[in-house]
Amino acid sequence: MPRTPIEYRDASPEVRAVYDDIKRTRQVDDVNNFWKYLAHDPATLRRTWSSIKEIMTPGALDALTKEMIYVAVSASNGCEYCIASHTAAARKAGMSEAMFGELMAVVGMANETNRLVNGYRVPVDAAYG
Amino acid sequence: MPRTPIEYRDASPEVRAVYDDIKRTRQVDDVNNFWKYLAHDPATLRRTWSSIKEIMTPGALDALTKEMIYVAVSASNGCEYCIASHTAAARKAGMSEAMFGELMAVVGMANETNRLVNGYRVPVDAAYG
Amino acid sequence: MPRTPIEYRDASPEVRAVYDDIKRTRQVDDVNNFWKYLAHDPATLRRTWSSIKEIMTPGALDALTKEMIYVAVSASNGCEYCIASHTAAARKAGMSEAMFGELMAVVGMANETNRLVNGYRVPVDAAYG
Amino acid sequence: MPRTPIEYRDASPEVRAVYDDIKRTRQVDDVNNFWKYLAHDPATLRRTWSSIKEIMTPGALDALTKEMIYVAVSASNGCEYCIASHTAAARKAGMSEAMFGELMAVVGMANETNRLVNGYRVPVDAAYG
Amino acid sequence: MPRTPIEYRDASPEVRAVYDDIKRTRQVDDVNNFWKYLAHDPATLRRTWSSIKEIMTPGALDALTKEMIYVAVSASNGCEYCIASHTAAARKAGMSEAMFGELMAVVGMANETNRLVNGYRVPVDAAYG
């Protein structure tokens, strides 16, 4: 339903506060479209940013690994926006073209064997619990 | 249709050759159910093992990262067998419980934002090409 | 394969009869693209319209709730056409922007927790049967 | 919510009429669980049977091809019940083990290349329209 | 990897605080398995509960509608745990068997037409923007 992005100049103080935190955290001049569309629902904007910020902060996994996992899920689901934005983020975090190639190879193979398992109705080995 | 695993003792020489290569490559005593069911179609068994062996060999990405990507895809697709087997493989390759927790957090968040993007019909930013 | 819509003026009597019923039922001047493409297979056109007409008629659930459920499924599946058309229908049936925001928030969260459940392999509680 | 099958002896006349038509059409002694659970909603039972009967009748495609397509979709979606029941139906319609093996090989490959296409964001060739 | 639920008596103070808030909010004696498995990652447990609590609180949409949307997504994705738990929650919030039947009918139809749209490559009507 919301079909236009909400730009900073048109945003409420509540929305601007989130935009400001995104820009500061990511060191960017403007937020990307995802946030400008979510801004139609300030509660979802705030909660989603807060969750992503917490989840994507390097911890036991580094930023690059997390971005590649994001790309893997998005490619499986066919979300073009998310593939484009998180491939860009992974690249910024150090993903080389060779790494992207291997990432996609694993994603492709996993999607293939997931369905072979389904079709052959393979039972979980006792060893895997 | 094939509803029983093909054990080594009952396997054809062609199938045994694949089982032997899996056991040697992975240093295990027996192959897991996935291969024992695929063995009903020796051509698919051979091709799938050959592809997985090539793809999962450490290259630009290490073994642990590749196994975690496999888990990410399998969790998105809801393939229980693949979640169980590749979580075990990732653990063997060094995944700690903290790493698993962060992996699942990213997988969950990516699945959420993929659908927010769909629902809000967010157009790809010019910067992402 | 069918790459062009079949307009009323070019339609067979069988197809026109369905178009007429859609226009009468929905009080619209023309049918939307979905029907004009399905018309390449008159049997599927007729059966799909007949099913949708029966299913979307208000019953135990009202029209708005049904349209929002349609949007929820379409956003999960990433079907842009269906998201666009059923969001428009939901809006016509009374969906406010606040309702759309909450709808999308639930869709996003459900997609997230579905995968957390998969990854953690959570068994169904006895209480849920 | 409905957690028990509705057996013929406990079914309403409306439900029995559908069961009778399924048994007659398929030449079986009893209907399978799918119908016994759908019977909690007689309108959906009737409509679904009527659609399946129309769709699965041999036409431009024969019964075996239709059942294999059903298996292909169900394996992609991970619906175990549907994989089991439609694999049985395909077998009954003449699917050999070699055919099942090739069916699964195509399903696996299609699922792989679908995601490679997503990840590489391959644009549709002009030749495909 | 975490294959056992974490019961209240074995939980850390951080985890117990979340369990207590769930029990208080939902007026239940114990939390369901989902939370007991997520508890292996206290940060995800806390964040997920906080998000769900915020999202599922009645607002522009009532509790029943939200639970039915949750079921719709979970049925599309094939997450059995989520189908079972949210069907129970919807029932508790007032979903009758007739409402469940209509909910499933819409979910089924949406999944069907989503794929008809894909296969026929139906372009979005200008009217839908």
Added chain:
Amino acid sequence: MPRTPIEYRDASPEVRAVYDDIKRTRQVDDVNNFWKYLAHDPATLRRTWSSIKEIMTPGALDALTKEMIYVAVSASNGCEYCIASHTAAARKAGMSEAMFGELMAVVGMANETNRLVNGYRVPVDAAYG
């Protein structure tokens, strides 16, 4: 990341060898975009072509049936590129418009009943094993 096709004139000898084999096998003057994008990862290009060539060769199933199965999976997954290219291939292999219509009808119905089965949580009949 790779956002441009690699044309024959710019390709390495390794990539040209694959392009040449595709052109010879399929009797076409140029390869389609899928291969030109995969060429950014020559190992994946070679392996994917080798697998597809083996899998799509007529065997227990003929070429037309295999292409229709490919379309069925791609329509379920919503991969527009794959729907377009494999619909074209199926048509070339003899798929009439009536066959396409029945193919899509089965795909639609399978996607619907897969979700009815999920929602009603239908247990596999003993007869299906």
